[in-house]
Amino acid sequence: MAIKEEEKEEVREPLFAVEDGSPAHEYSKDNPWMVYLSTFVAVCGSYEFGTCAGYSSPTQSAIREDLNLSLADYSLFGSILTFGAMIGAITSGTIADLVGRKGAMRVYTAFCVTGWLSIYFAKDALALDIGRLATGYGMGAFSYVVPVFIAEIAPKNHRGLLTASNQFMICAGVSVSFIIGNVLTWRALALVALIPCAVLLFGLSFIPESPRWLAKAGRHKEFEASLQKLRGKDADISHEAAEIQDYITTLEQLPKAKLLDLFQKRYLRSIIIGLGLMVCQQFGGINGICFYTSSIFESAGFSPTLGTIIYAIIQVVITGLGAAVVDKVGRKPLLLAHELALQASPILAVTGIMLYIGSFSAGMGAVPWIVMSEIFPINIKGQAGSLATLMNWFGAWLCSYSFNFLMAWSSYGTFIIYAAVYVLAILFIITVVPETKGKTLEQIQAAINV
Template sequence: MAAEESRSLLGRPAPDAYPRVQNKKLYLATFAAVLGPLSFGFVLGYSSPVIPELSKVNDPKLRLDSNQASWFGSVVTLGAAAGGILGGYLVDKAGRKPSLMLCSVPYVSGYIVIISAQNIWMLYFGRILTGLASGITSLVVPVYISEVAHPKVRGMLGSCVQLMVVTGILGAYIAGITLKWRWLAVLCCFPSCIMLLFMFFMPETPRFLLNQNKRSEAIASLQFLRGPYVDHEWECRQIEANVEEEGLSFSEFKNPSIYRPLLIGVALMFFQQVTGINAVMFYAETIFEDANFKDSRMASVVVGSIQVCFTAVAALIIDKTGRKVLLYISGFALGWGPIPWLVMSEIFPLKARGISSGACVLTNWVMAFLVTKEFHDLIGFLTSYGTFWLFSAFCCMNVIFTAFYVPETKGRTLEQIEAYFRRS
C-alpha cells in the first residue's frame, strides 16, 4: 500500500482518486472566490469610461488633465503592488479564506471615497484602496482555487480567475455607457459585498489546514469539496506527505526547488505585463478616440467582449491542451491572460507559497504601473506604431521563454509538481 501511494505521489494520481461525478460544492466554492476577480475587473475597467467623463466635468477640482488622467489610470497598480506584498503575508498567516473576506473592506472603502470625492486627491486615494484590494485578490484567489480543486479540473477552475477579471472589465465598459462615474462606482461595490457573504459559508483549503496541524478540519473541508463518495483519507495522506511544519528561512531560497519556480513565476508575470495589455484595457476608450472611431465606447465594449469569449474558450480547453500549448498562441485572452496566474498558483511549494506568490504579484503590478503610466510617453517617443511593435517583440520573447523554461503542469497534483522541482 505504501509503495502504491509513493508511486501515485510521484507519477499520475491513482485512477479512482477523483471520480468523474464531481461534487457541485467545489464549483460553489470556486464561484464564491472568483467574485473577487470580478471586483478586480471592475477596478481595471473603471478608468476607461470614467477618464473621458472626468476630463470634461465642470468642477475644476475634479477635472483631469492628460497627466492627471494617466495617474488616475495607473495609480491603482501601485496599490495593487502593495496589496501583493500584504496578500503574501495574509495568505500564510491568516489563511486563504479570511484573506479573501478581508479584501471586501478596501474594495468598498475605496469606492466610497471615490463616490464622495471632492477633489482629485480623493479620486487617487480611492483608486489606491481599490488597487490594494485587487492586489490581495490577485494573489489569494488563484492560491485558494488551486488548493481546493483537484487535477482534473484545476486548469479550468484556475482559468476562471482571468475570465471573471475580463468579465468585470466588460461590465464596467457596458455600465459606463449609461452610468455617470459616481453611480458606476456604486455598482462596482456589489461583487465584493456578495463575495464576503458567500465566502463566509465556504471552507478553508485542506492544504492550509494540514499545514496548521488541523487534520480533522482538513477532512471536513475535503468532505465539503469532494462529496461523500471520495476517499478523503487518501487525499489527506497525499497532501500530508509534502507538508513541512517548519517555517521558511531565506537561506532556503538557495534550494532549486524554491528559487526555480520563483524565477519562473516572476518571469511569467513580467512577460504578461510587457505585452502591453493593461495599457490597452485602462485606456481603451481614449485609444479609440485618438484613432477617430465614431463610437469609442462601443469599440471598447467589443474589445472587452472578445476578451471574455476567448478567455472562456481557454478555460474550457486548458485541461485537455495543457498550459504550454496555449502560451504559444499569440492571443492574450487564450494564453498569457489566464495561464501565468494559474501556473503561479501551481508551482510553488506549500511553505513558500505566500512569499513567492507575493513576489510574483508585486512584479506583475509594478510592471503594470510602468507600462500604463509611461504608455502615452512611449507613444510620444516611439509613435503608436513603434510602441505596439515593441509590445510585439516582447510577445515573441514570451514564446521562447515558455519553450525552454516553463514546465507542463496539466493533470498533476500540486504535490507532484513540488516533487518535480525537487528532483530537477
C-alpha cells in the same frame, strides 16, 4: 464460476485503470458542486478586480466636470490604483498565510468596500485618491489569493478550468464596467461595484477553507472535514489526504522560508518560472494597449466606441474558450499559441489589436496565474506568490507609464519592441516552463523543486 469471475474483473478493472495511474475510487463518487460553489464565491473577488480596473475609463469626463479636476488630478486618480495594487501584492501572501485564504479575502473585501464608499462620497480629489488607493490594494491582493485558493481546492483534472475562471471574471468585470459606465453616473457605478463585495462576504460563510492551508496550519480535523466537503460526503479522500499530509510533513522539516531563501537552489526554478511568466505577460505591452485602446482606434480612423465594445466582447468570449480547453490542451500550448499570434500585431492597426486581445485572453492573460498558483510549495507560497504578483503590478505600471512616450517616439517601433518581447517569451516557455495539466500540486512541486 471462472467466467463470472472474469466478467467481474472486466467490470471492476476500469475502476483501477485511470489514465494517470491514480486509484479510480478517488474519483468514482466525487460530487464537485462544493468546489464549483467555492470557486464562484472566490471569483467574485476577480470580478471586483475587474470593476476596479474598468472604473476610470467611462467616468473620466463626468468626474472631472463634477469635481473640477485637472487632467493631472485625474491622471493621479487613475494611476494610483496600480500603486495600491503593488502594496496589496507585497502583503497578500503574508496575510493569506496568517489568517487563511478565506480570512484574507475578507480583509481585501473590506478594503474595496472602504474604497468604493470613499469614492461615492468624495467631494474633492483627496477622497477620490484615498478610495482609489484602497480599491487598488484590494485588487492587487485578490490577484494573488483567488487563483491560489482555487488551485488548492480543485481536483487536478479540473484545476486549469477553475483557475482560469479567475481571468474570465476579471475580463467580465472590466467589460461590464465599460458598458454600464456609459449609462450610470460615476457615483452610481461606485455603488454597483459593491455588489460583488457583498456576494463574496456572504458566500464565504458557506464554503470551506483551503484544505492545504489547514493542513499546513496543523488543523488536521478541519483539514479532513474541508477536503471531504469539497470532494463529496461519499468520496474516498484517503489517498489525496495522505498525499497532502506527507507533502506537508516533508515541508515542515525545512526551516521557515525568508525572502532570501526563495533564491535557494531548490526553489530557484519555480521562482524563475513564476517571475518570468509575469514579465512576459506585462512587458509585452498589454496594459498600454488596454489603457489607451480608444486613442489607438481613433488614430487608426476607427470608431473608439465601437472598437471598445468589440474589444470587451472578444476579451470575454476568448477568455471563456481558453478556460474551457486549458485542462485538455494544457498550459504550454495556449501560451505558445498566444505568442505566435501576437507576431502579427505590428502589421495592422485594428485587426492587430483584436488579434492581440483575443490571443492574450486565451493564453498569456490567464495561464501565468494558473501556473503561479501551481508551482510554489506551500511553505514559500506566500512570499513567492507576493513576489510574483508584485512583479506583475510593477510591469503593469511601467508598461502603462511608458506607452505614450514610446508611441510619441515611434508607433511602429513600439510594437516591434513588444513583438521582440514575445519572441523571447516563446523561447522562455519552450525551454523553462513545464506542463502541469493532470498533475496534483504536490507532484508538480516535487518535480520542479528538487
